[in-house]
Amino acid sequence: MTSRRGFLAGLAAAGFAPRTTWASAGAPACLAAARTDTGGYVLCGLSGAGEVLFDIPLPDRGHAAAAHPHRADAVAFARRPGRFAVVVNCVNGAVRARLDAPEGRHFYGHGSFDLDGRYLFTTENDYEAGQGVIGVWDCAEDYRRVGEFASGGVGPHEIKTLPSGALVVANGGIETHPEAGRAKLNIPLMEPNLCYLSTQGQPLETLRLDPALHKNSIRHLDVSGDGLVAVGMQWQGETGQVVPLVFTHRPGEQAVFPDIAPEVYRRMLGYVGSIAINNAGDRLAATSPRGGVVLGTATKPRAGEPALEPYPDVCGVTFGPWGRMVTTGAGQVIGGLAQQPQHYPRLQWDNHLVRI
Amino acid sequence: MKKLCTLFLALILPVSASADTALVDRVISNHVIPRFQTLARTTAQLAETAAQTCDLDNGQVISDYHAAFDAWVGVSHLRFGPTEVDDRAFALAFWPDPRSKTPKALYKMISEEDPVIQLPANYSQASIAVRGFYAMEYLLFDAPTRELGHGEYQCALFQAMTQDTAAISQDILDDWQPDYAALMLSAGQNERYQTEKEAVQEFFKAALTGFQFTKDTRIARPLGTFDKPRPNRAEARRSGRSLRNVVLATEASLDLARRLGRGDETIQSRFDRLEHVFTTAVAKLESPVFADVMDPQSRVKVEVVQQSVDRLLEYTLGGLGPYLGVAEGFNALDGD
Numbered sequence: 001m002t003s004r005r006g007f008l009a010g011l012a013a014a015g016f017a018p019r020t021t022w023a024s025a026g027a028p029a030c031l032a033a034a035r036t037d038t039g040g041y042v043l044c045g046l047s048g049a050g051e052v053l054f055d056i057p058l059p060d061r062g063h064a065a066a067a068h069p070h071r072a073d074a075v076a077f078a079r080r081p082g083r084f085a086v087v088v089n090c091v092n093g094a095v096r097a098r099l100d101a102p103e104g105r106h107f108y109g110h111g112s113f114d115l116d117g118r119y120l121f122t123t124e125n126d127y128e129a130g131q132g133v134i135g136v137w138d139c140a141e142d143y144r145r146v147g148e149f150a151s152g153g154v155g156p157h158e159i160k161t162l163p164s165g166a167l168v169v170a171n172g173g174i175e176t177h178p179e180a181g182r183a184k185l186n187i188p189l190m191e192p193n194l195c196y197l198s199t200q201g202q203p204l205e206t207l208r209l210d211p212a213l214h215k216n217s218i219r220h221l222d223v224s225g226d227g228l229v230a231v232g233m234q235w236q237g238e239t240g241q242v243v244p245l246v247f248t249h250r251p252g253e254q255a256v257f258p259d260i261a262p263e264v265y266r267r268m269l270g271y272v273g274s275i276a277i278n279n280a281g282d283r284l285a286a287t288s289p290r291g292g293v294v295l296g297t298a299t300k301p302r303a304g305e306p307a308l309e310p311y312p313d314v315c316g317v318t319f320g321p322w323g324r325m326v327t328t329g330a331g332q333v334i335g336g337l338a339q340q341p342q343h344y345p346r347l348q349w350d351n352h353l354v355r356i
Numbered sequence: 357m358k359k360l361c362t363l364f365l366a367l368i369l370p371v372s373a374s375a376d377t378a379l380v381d382r383v384i385s386n387h388v389i390p391r392f393q394t395l396a397r398t399t400a401q402l403a404e405t406a407a408q409t410c411d412l413d414n415g416q417v418i419s420d421y422h423a424a425f426d427a428w429v430g431v432s433h434l435r436f437g438p439t440e441v442d443d444r445a446f447a448l449a450f451w452p453d454p455r456s457k458t459p460k461a462l463y464k465m466i467s468e469e470d471p472v473i474q475l476p477a478n479y480s481q482a483s484i485a486v487r488g489f490y491a492m493e494y495l496l497f498d499a500p501t502r503e504l505g506h507g508e509y510q511c512a513l514f515q516a517m518t519q520d521t522a523a524i525s526q527d528i529l530d531d532w533q534p535d536y537a538a539l540m541l542s543a544g545q546n547e548r549y550q551t552e553k554e555a556v557q558e559f560f561k562a563a564l565t566g567f568q569f570t571k572d573t574r575i576a577r578p579l580g581t582f583d584k585p586r587p588n589r590a591e592a593r594r595s596g597r598s599l600r601n602v603v604l605a606t607e608a609s610l611d612l613a614r615r616l617g618r619g620d621e622t623i624q625s626r627f628d629r630l631e632h633v634f635t636t637a638v639a640k641l642e643s644p645v646f647a648d649v650m651d652p653q654s655r656v657k658v659e660v661v662q663q664s665v666d667r668l669l670e671y672t673l674g675g676l677g678p679y680l681g682v683a684e685g686f687n688a689l690d691g692d
Contacts, residue, residue, distance in 0.1 A: 063692060079692060109692065130455050177454035179580065179589055181572030185452065188443040188484045238440045240548040266547065273692075351692060 022356055025072040025090040026053040029320050029336070031354045032327055033062030033076060034347040042347075043076045045090055048322030050333035050342040056093040059086065063109030064158075064352040068139065069117045075099070081106040081125065081178045087143055097143040104128055105135065105148075106178055110158045113139070114199050115165050121199070123156035123169065124148070127177045130186075132156035134169065134201065149201025153193045154186070158221045160229070166204060166251075167197045168229050172217040174236065187236050192218040194231060196251055205251050216243055220274055222318075224281030227251075228299065232286050235270030242266045246275060246286050248299045258284070259301045264308055267291045274352055278319040285324055289315045289351075294326055316353030327353050376552040377541060383559050383615050384537045391431045391608070392529045398424040399525040403518040410511035412496055421496060424521070425489050425597065429604040433566025433612065436558055437539075438531035444524045447480075448488040451591060452573055457485040459501065462494055466505040466513065473509075473516040480520055490592070492517050497594035557682040559616055560672075566609030567669035574602050575662040578646040585649040593645040603638055606665055613668070617676050626671060634664040 022028065028045030034055075035041055041058040043065060063079040072090040083106050085099040101107055101124060111122040120137040132151030137143045153171025160168050173192030175185045191214055196204040209216060215237035222230045229249045235241065242262045247255045268288035277284045277299065286295045294314055297306035313329035325336040327349035333342040402420040409417060428448055431439075439445040450458060461483050464470075472482045485491070494501040495514050502510070540558070543549035549558070573591075578598065580586035590598035610631060617623035637660045641648055648654035677683040 128455070177452070179577050179586065180452040180454055181569075181576055183452055183569065183573050185454070188446045239436050242547075266550075 020072045020089060020091040021070060022072050028053050028356055029322060030318050030356055031065045031067055031074050032316050033065060033350040037346045043074060043088060048320060049337040050325060054090060056088050062350055065354045066111040066113060067354055067356040068113055075111055075120060077107050077109045080108045082109060099137060099143055105133060108157050112159045112161045114161055121159055121167055123159050130154060130175045132171055152195030152203050152206055157219045160221045160223045162223055163227045167199060168221060169195045169197060170218045170221050171195055172219045174217055190215060194218050194249060207249055207255060213243060220272060222275050222277045224277045225279040226281055228281040230275050230277035230284045232272030232275030234272060245272045258297045258299055260297060260306050264306055267293055267308060273315040274317050276317045276319050285317050287314045287317045287326060289313050315351045316349055318353045318355040320355055325353060376556050380540050380555045387612055387615055388434060389533060392532055395427040395431055396525045396529045398427045399522040403522040406515050406518040412514060426604055428489055429601050430608045432605060433562050433609045437536045438528045443484060444528055446484050447524055448521060449490060450485050450488055451490045452577060458491050459494060461485040462491060462501060466509060469509050473512050476516055476519040479516040487520055493592060493595050553682060556680055559612060560677060560680055560682045563609045563613040564672055566605060567665055567672060570602055570605045571662055571665040571669060578649050579658055587647050587649050590646045596644050598645040599641060606634060610668060613672050613676055617679060620679055623676060623679060626675060630668050630671060637661040637664045
């Protein structure tokens with residue numbers, strides 16, 4: 001007699017495995033990595049109410065994750081200068097594939113899938129050349145590396161896919177080299193940019209800010225439903241100098257800076273750890289773990305007062321149909337559908353909260 | 357029991373606000389200013405000696421160079437405020453340089469006899485890679501660089517570098533006193549330091565990042581991996597200063613950390629023990645330029661030095677930080 005388990009195994013062996021979609025993983029709203037109180041690391045799926053639906057052990061400290069658009073696959077990146085990433089099946093926790101950075105490359109900790117989920121794009125450092133690279137991995141072939149192209153700058157950090165299918169890359173401008181640890185090698189000379197690329201690697205458009213802001217590292221990104229890009233920056237110049245830390249941009253247009261008073265930016269200590277924009281593109285939120293604050297603002301100038309909310313060691317932030325959600329290094333999940341903040345005393349949430 | 361009492365006292369007597377400013381005052385007067393004075397004095401001395409001789413092997417030139425470099429390493433953890441204006445610290449110390457920008461830029465400069473050296477004031481316009489102690493080291497100690505171009509050009513170049521370095525060092529000192537010192541002492545009443553605690557935290561972070569840079573860069577670069585040790589990547593190996601820089605940098609961060617924890621016996625005795633572990637580990641190294649990393653048996657000794665710096669870092673973070681009330685969060689410390 002054929003047991004159910006044996007029957008399923010037989011199906012899988014014959015290539016008839018039922019597709020494992022996000023619904024079969026409990027329909028999580030977003031993903032976040034965390035450190036546990038025993039010193040281990042996990043990748044968690046969170047509901048829109050901030051409940052942990054699953055937790056999957058990771059081999060090392062995670063930075064960000066990339067969620068496949070349909071399949072319940074999450075790519076968890078080690079923090080930079082990481083040389084590997086793992087693709088986990090969020091239904092059963094199994095490691096589907098392991099991505100190893102090729103010789104002479106390391107990951108920066110972010111990646112994005114194309115619209116139909118065939119290819120994964122990862123930000124990487126070609127450190128002997130001091131140039132940013134986007135690695136291309138084929139999901140249909142167990143995440144085999146199938147190519148790479150220039151990121152259009154130095155130190156690419158976050159990458160996102162636009163509704164048009166194009167890629168947008170935050171080239172932070174900071175040169176690092178694995179043998180120099182996390183030391184920043186070129187601060188006086190850095191030139192960050194926001195670069196739009198086709199999925200074949202053709203540069204479509206590059207945005208640079210005013211030269212006076214050349215030490216403002218363009219680092220984190222999010223994209224609204226109609227393709228408005230929200231950008232979060234990290235100031236590498238003199239500490240205490242107050243500079244704008246967020247803007248929005250649409251290809252072919254100028255950068256738009258929301259109305260934020262210097263005293264508001266001052267409390268963010270020159271540092272945005274994560275940024276999110278809502279689907280409608282009219283609200284953005286940026287976190288500063290150093291300042292322990294979340295900035296909430298309209299994306300357009302003169303569209304209402306920005307608000308700063310204090311949360312110690314806050315970092316992850318995202319918007320969804322359930323509203324805005326943030327996570328903190330103290331184990332809090334705030335917002336979403338929940339009336340009250342959820343507290344997970346055993347978990348320290350890591351930098352990013354990734355919407356699925 | 358004694359430990360318990362200390363803990364209890366710490367709970368009921370939190371360091372008060374005015375105590376924070378008094379602490380900052382002592383650190384500025386006894387740690388920051390004397391060290392930047394030494395840097396200004398020794399770099400001026402080097403420029404003066406260089407102006408008097410074109411013999412780059414001259415004993416006085418070499419000893420003045422070492423004295424000035426020692427002084428720089430002794431302040432290299434104080435990377436905020438005056439050192440960051442106009443990229444001064446980068447202009448004094450462009451390292452690490454994994455893609456060899458300094459030798460490449462020097463080669464070009466000397467081969468083309470770049471006239472930027474003709475007026476000392478112009479040298480501040482030169483590429484950051486050809487300024488400061490690491491560029492000077494090529495002129496003094498690197499045979500292939502010494503063979504390039506004409507002797508007169510090399511001499512004039514070295515003079516320009518030493519004058520530039522002296523001018524930057526004096527500018528840093530002039531910015532520290534009285535202006536930047538006054539800014540830190542008026543913490544809580546200015547924009548830059550909005551609470552008195554923030555000024556303490558600035559020094560705490562300086563000690564932390566000093567230990568971290570020594571561990572992750574000064575020591576980790578030559579260590580490389582077990583299969584691929586990289587002694588050629590040791591800091592200032594041409595002048596034989598790699599280990600000396602590790603020792604001076606660690607002592608400088610430790611001096612700052614101790615001053616921040618002054619008054620607490622547990623912290624002081626813990627730092628004493630950790631310093632002993634560090635100096636014992638250093639004494640076992642034979643090579644001043646970390647050539648030990650090549651041999652699996654002596655390589656372990658370099659790893660032990662690295663671990664001893666890591667223990668200083670960890671204790672500063674976990675022991676001194678909470679005592680000062682300036683602990684850094686999981687994400688805040690990460691910086692990514």
